Amino acid sequence: MKKIAVMTSGGDAPGMNAAVRAVVRKSIYHGLEVYGVHRGFLGLLNDDIKPMNLSSVADVIQRGGTVLRSARCEEFKEKDNQVKAAKILRDKGIEGIIVIGGDGSFRGAERLASQGIKAIGVPGTIDNDIPYTDYTIGFDTAVNTALDAINKTRDTATSHERTFVIEVMGRDCGDIALAAGLAGGAESILVPEIEYDIEEVCQRLRKGAQRGKLHSIILVAEGVASGFEVGEQIKQKTGFETRVIVLGHIQRGGTPSSFDRVLASKLAAKAVDLLIEGQSSKMVGIKENKIVNVDILNAIDAPKKFDKEMYDLAKVLSI
Amino acid sequence: MKKIAVMTSGGDAPGMNAAVRAVVRKSIYHGLEVYGVHRGFLGLLNDDIKPMNLSSVADVIQRGGTVLRSARCEEFKEKDNQVKAAKILRDKGIEGIIVIGGDGSFRGAERLASQGIKAIGVPGTIDNDIPYTDYTIGFDTAVNTALDAINKTRDTATSHERTFVIEVMGRDCGDIALAAGLAGGAESILVPEIEYDIEEVCQRLRKGAQRGKLHSIILVAEGVASGFEVGEQIKQKTGFETRVIVLGHIQRGGTPSSFDRVLASKLAAKAVDLLIEGQSSKMVGIKENKIVNVDILNAIDAPKKFDKEMYDLAKVLSI
Amino acid sequence: MKKIAVMTSGGDAPGMNAAVRAVVRKSIYHGLEVYGVHRGFLGLLNDDIKPMNLSSVADVIQRGGTVLRSARCEEFKEKDNQVKAAKILRDKGIEGIIVIGGDGSFRGAERLASQGIKAIGVPGTIDNDIPYTDYTIGFDTAVNTALDAINKTRDTATSHERTFVIEVMGRDCGDIALAAGLAGGAESILVPEIEYDIEEVCQRLRKGAQRGKLHSIILVAEGVASGFEVGEQIKQKTGFETRVIVLGHIQRGGTPSSFDRVLASKLAAKAVDLLIEGQSSKMVGIKENKIVNVDILNAIDAPKKFDKEMYDLAKVLSI
């Protein structure tokens, strides 16, 4: 292995730049040449590939987003394009690639692998929806962004004795809602993994109000319902004034937290090690606080386990 | 004047606590007794009034919201209740009151004044919609909160080349949208004071895209339209993918900025001075970087002047 | 077990309030009465103990510091005082106590245990210097505070091409310096666990300068040397202009991060479970991403393992 490439793909996540930086510097440390593919698989098909050196990743570690940019690429599902992409890489002498992204990106990586390019996946997505890794790059930052919104809402909630509904990201995975909700002391947390009972939510609100609770915050993962819907339901059932916040894409931004930068650095370094060892079709991850790797196909197909114990704890603590 | 009271009323704003603290400490410094009215005019009617001392305002300067809480109070529009409120104050020997809030709160203050309680208004509202003061307490913090959202959106916008619509507060006054939009480098800023032309907004987006601009951010004051409406219009007219963020009440929260705390301290101290001088029916404000006072009726009736020059500058700088 | 107490002791750490809240609410959920001991072992000796209810811990989860306060207490090393303390607790019917703090606090807990009070330790200290737990409460927040300082320094460092020395906390444990240094892309990281060679540090600076590096940041744990000393040495050896920052106690403050609040909640809940089970002389911790418990004596005597692999990675990535 003498030349490798790195790309970011799918939704961006804070810490992706720390991962790109680690790939580049670790590669150079081991004497590899490293190339950056811009705009994910779309850029790969368009040969938007540039050599990277130490300076390419100077002063990027603290930046949100991804300096390599990202894009969707439906065309990459076609076999012809996969063959073409592998050829583009091979023509440059690039034997391996590190793909930073979510499960869609890993599918792309696997397709490259099946065309003879050694491919390693690094889990980068704020949703934390990848199995076989306890954390994905970007999750910690996103949760802290959601938590900051809860902190701010709390200030005004306490002053006014109102009910707030905060919609956070998470289509299939409620981890952002769960972590931010537990950390923020939310009254109820609605996640896609557990069916919710609006009546129970309202019951908790009513009990809290009777006890003199000054405010209530309901976290809703976007995969469950829109915040506005939930707010409307609560208002109709309880008569309580509700206010809705839709955090949206600000959860993808912001300077990455220390946790995400350290995780990104460790995972990316491991990915380089795997390529050097000649491995392919693997995803790196963190399991039980250790950097590990698994077959990338596992990471695509397996369902992510939901932390029911943490969910129950959040309920106990918000009595 | 030996005893005075202080209350916060209407929507809360970051810096209200700094104002309450300054009222209490300045009053005690001058040998006055000072009382806190809880929950605004509602609390006043319910005699929810407590003596305050130096410790009552220890460690509140950095907190968002208001330790005196706030509430709406439709009943205070009734003459009987105004008479009752004045009596409640008079029975405790309270001769003057400082009301921190917006124009609705000033109306209440004026009603107390007409019942013989000397009343001074302090402009505290994030909207910056009070005439005769260049800034209201809370505005600077709210703009910085909106700006932080723009910063974060920018990260992901750059990575993905998308259009974002961010809805900020401002029913009749576009100052939050204008300041955050100029400071954040937004492509278009929609404010209630200037009619907007969706076609022009789209035209700017198209031009930017042609020039290779990586992202576009549109700020919308809530008084103009909902962010979702604007997003939908843009999508239909340009075909660009748009994402919507509704910041909502997080703009009311957060630890107050230095600007808001300094402003709050100065305005509140001035309000105490005015009561000591025996004045009433005044609003304190900051004009041309000086602490001033005006007849409170002016602050209620006059329209707030919009900074058209700044609006035009924002347009020039977002070419 | 019907009545338990909770205290914070030693240096405060962000997240201690989240732990206190979780102790209180989990206890109440299980029908226990819970008391708060103010000012650590000093307050215990002075019978500064108050019953806590759901409202005692309302709106504390987001606050830095500890609402139960903390204090040093040399007197508690005396046997007589330990007997007295146990009697004070027993007289109130308190059978178990949860002590949130560092190794000194655990020694105190163990002394209470030897007097017949069931005692459980919860690791709360920013230094991350407790063995048998991968993370202590407060560490993540402290690292992010240090990282924020690095981010800000980086801005000005890039503009001016200077060398900065940032002194962070860590008397015997270099974890804050290591994590913030890796996450912040520091050129060199000096920790108490690894002897440092000022000549090597200077050599890296010189090489960086030759390569056109715009700035250099050196992280120094306080246990190694003062930032000013290191700055002086570098200046003398390289002639480079150096600037020194001493973060000091701001690392102990700030609203706790999501990680710290979630960790605090889980550890504290586990501590309550242990008391209910009738256990004593245990410390709860997180190992391999699982909440565990160990004999508290282990946590006191064993040395904390240093993550040499992470240290080496930081070196590789800062080439």
Next chain:
Amino acid sequence: MKKIAVMTSGGDAPGMNAAVRAVVRKSIYHGLEVYGVHRGFLGLLNDDIKPMNLSSVADVIQRGGTVLRSARCEEFKEKDNQVKAAKILRDKGIEGIIVIGGDGSFRGAERLASQGIKAIGVPGTIDNDIPYTDYTIGFDTAVNTALDAINKTRDTATSHERTFVIEVMGRDCGDIALAAGLAGGAESILVPEIEYDIEEVCQRLRKGAQRGKLHSIILVAEGVASGFEVGEQIKQKTGFETRVIVLGHIQRGGTPSSFDRVLASKLAAKAVDLLIEGQSSKMVGIKENKIVNVDILNAIDAPKKFDKEMYDLAKVLSI
């Protein structure tokens, strides 16, 4: 005027990039060509000058530091070099220059003006030490950074009942200490403009302690004394445990606040207008909330007025 240049010089300040961006975009809007001089006067002498376009200032508005970099340049005090610099500019057809910096930078600008290059100064320095402008670019951000440190210190101070000394920037001007101290509720504020009496500082600490105050924070501008000195004095006189924080250059960094970005945009736009009008040897500023301009020599020689009223208010409020 067809071609102009812009440079940043002296210590960097948050918001300088917003000013550079505004110069570039406003110039292009008016049909001017605009050049960026890198590394201040040093770069000017080395002909480190590049044409700028809209993209040169894309995504810089939110960044701390200065993309044009800065440097010291003793050589520019020599007449020969001033002649040389003017020639370099003239050879490129550059007739006017906008210099963003402090009083040293304005001296350089004035020297260029005396060589026939029209020069306008824009006050950019965190110290707020420029007369004839109420605010300099960067001051608001720096104060908020110092305030954030106070907020964090407060958390731990409250938990432990200690005295903290925080050294902030300000060699000749105490404005950062004053604003952060008032906003942060500091017990004492030591500024270069007012002689301090350590005995009075200690007296306030003792009184606070008697009253049960939980913590004390002393702000010290670096121009008064080092934080460590003041801490030592307090410890010796009162016996109170003191802790020292030296914020140093982190005050120069961070994403600029809204206030600084808006101010920077307005001042820079005005500077372009002045060049278009054919003016020279002016400094733009904000006086009484209006954008104004004064003879640049005034800004260099006049002393900055200290806000004694605000200083006295801070004392009253920290009783």
